[in-house]
Amino acid sequence: MFFMYDELTEVDIQKMKDEIDYRTRELRPKLIEEVKVARGFGDLSENFEYKAAKREKNRNDSRIRYLQRMVDTAKVISDHSSGDVVGLFDKVVIYIPDDDEEQTIRLVTTLRQNALEGFI
Numbered sequence: 001m002f003f004m005y006d007e008l009t010e011v012d013i014q015k016m017k018d019e020i021d022y023r024t025r026e027l028r029p030k031l032i033e034e035v036k037v038a039r040g041f042g043d044l045s046e047n048f049e050y051k052a053a054k055r056e057k058n059r060n061d062s063r064i065r066y067l068q069r070m071v072d073t074a075k076v077i078s079d080h081s082s083g084d085v086v087g088l089f090d091k092v093v094i095y096i097p098d099d100d101e102e103q104t105i106r107l108v109t110t111l112r113q114n115a116l117e118g119f120i
Contacts, residue, residue, distance in 0.1 A: 006110040008074045009088075016067045016111070023064050031057040070111075077109070 008016075035057055038049035077088065086092055086107065094103045105118045112119055 005073045005075045007077045012111045020067050
């Protein structure tokens with residue numbers, strides 16, 4: 001059986017735990033209340049407010065499950081690179097000979113990836 005995990009720092013994991021806490025304790029009760037209020041607007045088959053409220057509640061629940069799965073399966077890492085080895089959070093300049101230009105990237109964890117901004 002192949003087991004997938006994300007390599008994350010303690011800071012990344014704490015950020016995810018904080019978001020889970022916010023979404024569970026603050027956002028979820030508000031969204032549940034919005035669903036209850038919208039349910040009272042009439043026929044559910046034609047009730048846009050109800051459908052929109054349910055969609056937002058489901059998105060929130062999905063995000064909570066995603067974050068919890070990331071936290072549960074994460075492999076905690078730290079950077080132990082030395083001066084002559086590229087490590088986590090280091091900036092690297094790559095020369096592209098075909099275009100005769102340089103590109104700067106930063107090595108980051110899965111949570112912080114954004115190729116458009118050079119976070120790989």
